Amino acid sequence: MKKKILITGGAGFIGSHVVRRFVSNYPDYEILNLDVLTYAGNLANLTDVEDLPNYRFVKADITDALAMNDLFEQENFDAVIHLAAESHVDRSIADPTAFVMTNVIGTVNLLNAARAHWKGDYDKKRFYHVSTDEVYGALGETGMFTETTAYDPHSPYSASKASSDHFVRAYHDTYGLDVVISNCSNNYGSHHFPEKLIPLAINNIKNNLPVPVYGKGENVRDWLWVEDHARAIDVIFHEAATGETYNIGGHNEWKNIDLIHLLCDIMDRKLNRTPGDSAKLISFVTDRAGHDLRYAIDSSKLQNKLNWVPSLQFEEGLEKTVEWYLENEEWLSNVTSGNYKAYYETQYQGR
């Protein structure tokens, strides 16, 4: 069936995987990727699909309410898959305001545009909000986040995502908008911006630079292959009942320090280094303020109701990720040098 879908944040890490999946798997769908191209937005993430006939890009800011209304008026979307966000916890600690603007106000602008344009005729319309497990706060040594865990965000990032989740639910409860929300654990894979732990560590190990581990490296994250996240979004988008929430996770908990040691072993092998060489780069640094101890997602609702299961073991996925970064030196050097920002003006504009 034909559908016109707005995907926001499609030039980012997860968004680019979601765009690629939808554009490639659903030739009948018309996909409009909306992204303002912040430091995290990189159209070179999508070179393999940018010429496909069912794909278009628009550079726009979700904090601009008028622009969002105009776009909805012009395009007559059937659905929105909303990923655009400020996504990095450390940046939110340094400066929370951009997180409130994009994650809260930007989300409300999109909800208002959808509501105004769809005018209560929500049959076959859908607003899918992509969110994070960080809204649930931190776990101790045991337990897992379920869909009914109470919200308890700690960082400015997670507070802004929690707020946006509440607004999405409020538009469902108050106006009847067809919404679905998913809350996912830490993603890893290709095209991940090298400010986040795994790509930062790969880049630093490759360049013989210190690998910063916050505190004692005791914090635990639950890692999921980004393409498994994109597949979960696909399944939830198509099959979830209106108003539903799904947790997405890999059942794959790692202490940061153990993960970094595994990564160092893989890097030693791939770079033909003496075993143990890369681990010498590990550098324990001042802990993140308010650092959540442990995240772990119970995704049994998604597994049981919608038959989704993660496809990759972490060791295999991490090895594939390392290989991608080593094979895509140009992508990495363009990102670390800032050259990627020119891609839109020099090679993309006018398409």
Ligand code: NAD
């Ligand atoms: P990212 O930072 O890589 O990408 C975000 C994208 O949003 C960028 O392309 C950026 O240019 C765009 N953007 C930012 N502000 C915008 C604005 N005002 N208008 C239009 N576009 C804007 O983020 P990501 O890691 O791909 O995360 C995508 C979504 O998934 C976010 O909503 C995030 O909260 C959520 N999420 C991420 C993870 C993870 O592990 N990375 C896990 C769970 C949920």
Ligand code: DAU
């Ligand atoms: O849980 C989902 C969340 O995962 C997403 O909502 C966020 O958008 C995404 O950025 C990610 O947040 P984290 O803060 O968990 O990811 P990050 O890669 O920044 O950090 C992972 C862990 O590694 C965390 O415990 C902090 C630690 N860390 C991070 C960096 C950047 C380090 O020890 N050293 C570092 O240099």
